[in-house]
Amino acid sequence: MQAAGPIVVLEDVHKDYPLGRTVVTAVRGVSLTVQRGEFMALAGPSGSGKTTLLNLIGCVDTATSGRVTVDGHDTARLKEKGLTKLRLERLGFIFQSFNLVAVLDVFQNIEFPLLLQKKLGKAERAARVNEIMERVGLSKQAKQRPAELSGGQRQRVAIARALVARPALVLADEPTANLDSETGERIIDLMRELNRAEGTTFVFSTHDPKIMNHADRLVRIADGRVVEGTN
């Protein structure tokens, strides 16, 4: 069941990392709201804090201070199991380096989140995976391993894997960084198309101006702060 209200709310979020004897501040007092169905880009140079923000929203990291609310859940109040469940059932991830499981083929990689969820039977899973493979244009590559695919194809697998469990929010960390510009644009177009068709919220980071132009909303980050496009 879809909760009401914004999908992500960040309130005065700080994130510090210890680095030897010093402390590095990656995010400084960020407040940000992401509405459901948005196709939003986080833009900024390397080291600006984009990935850290995505990690905080994606519940793979915790804020030093401030509040992070994802799909109605205050993530600081969730324990490890709760965070894992939230990631499994409500979030999808797309990584810059694709991060596919090397020993599984395309079909199995896409099916993986459904297997973890243990909600669907074999036939239903197969139908769901075949449908998403069709949408991202990978039906013919179902039995191929990641090593046998091009960069663009791998990222399509990653997108299909992120979407197969029908999450409320997909987080993509520089999804086009390892792709040539043409393939990168096609990937963003695909994400956009899926955002419109499924109503899935997308938040992606990029420092490529061409890519950020595809977003409905652009939030610029610099030195761990939002400098443009807060709400």
Next chain:
Amino acid sequence: MGTAILMSLRNLRQGGRRTVLLMVALAMVTLLLVVLNALAAGLEATMLRSATTLSSGHVNVGGFFKTTAGQSAPAVAEGARIREIVEREVEGADYIIDRVRGFARIVSENASLWCALYGVDIAEERGLRDVLQITEGTLDEIAKPDTVLIFAGHAKRLEVKVGDVVTLSAPTMGGVSNTVDVRVGAIARDVGWMSAWAMFLPKDTIRRLGQMRPDATGAVQIYLKDPNRAAEVIEALRPKLAAAGFRLMDPDPRAFWMKFETVNGQDWVNQKLDLTTWRDEISMMLWILTGFATIRFFLLGLLMLVIVVGIMNTLYMAIRERTREIGTMRAIGMSRGGVMRLFLLEAGGLGLLASTLGAAVGSALALGLNAARVRIPSEAFQAILMSDTLLLALNPVNVVTAVAVITGVTCLAAIAPAWRAARMRPVGALHQVG
């Protein structure tokens, strides 16, 4: 689960040479475990066969007869009545015999030796017929009065052959010395160490030598369908014999010939029955099994330790190489338990495959060695192993246990690395470089 197994197997294959080397090591340890277990089982089987052929039943109802407090003989009166009670009360017996026991010096023209004598009715000695390999003469000769079956070792020491006459010299029940001349009726191949001090004669010859009553015997020997029931049978038999009026010695897990000093030191006279198992009768030789088990334990323990270190090292390396994959799976929603299961499955799969392979090769090796009837070159080893050929008793339960133990140890060794993988923070794992 299917995908997890698939991932584990493919990851193992991905490991390449590292996986192969570890598999070979695990397979070798399993092979060794299977072969050593088969050797130990073979040793025990040989001991059981030798003991139950030469000097003992699975259960023995023997005893001592004392004419004075300090003088005993390994004989009991009313042998027929004891046997009747045993035949009536013991369930699960394969067959029952009785043997007259004695000791004598055997004197030939050129040499002499001390030996235990067993008086037998050769017609009812099924075990002897199955096990003894007669090299000279025939077993049926021993049915004739004043004959003796000796072993090849005796024949060599006494420098006698079939048809030669030797003299038996022994003290009687009354304490005086007596002699009987007997003819060598058959010579059998040695049955390990125990045959060095056992000879078989007709019952009446020993009775005459020891001047015993016609109903005297040494022990009623019970051969069970399941030898493991021996202790249980003794427990059931003791009260029945006591109720029939026989006096019983306290349980003493030693061979009858080791008890003379104890019995002579006690102040009772006449007769007491002594119930023993085959293990009691060869208790003095159990050190061989114990010693072999100890060596096996330390050798395999050491190898297991090497395997544990190898498994841990390999898994730590695999986890380091796949840190980002672990981070990805955790980000996607795999639980800590799921990550742990994945690595345990990988180690378990490796252990199961390698140990199955090792067990198969080890079993084939054991069967091959048995079929080849490999001769043990050293007489000392022949004596210890109670056989002149290498006997490996391959027991399916032992083989399956070896596979289970190695797989289990592999899984145990994987717990710490798998735990470390499971405890990784997703964010740290995702951004691992290198």
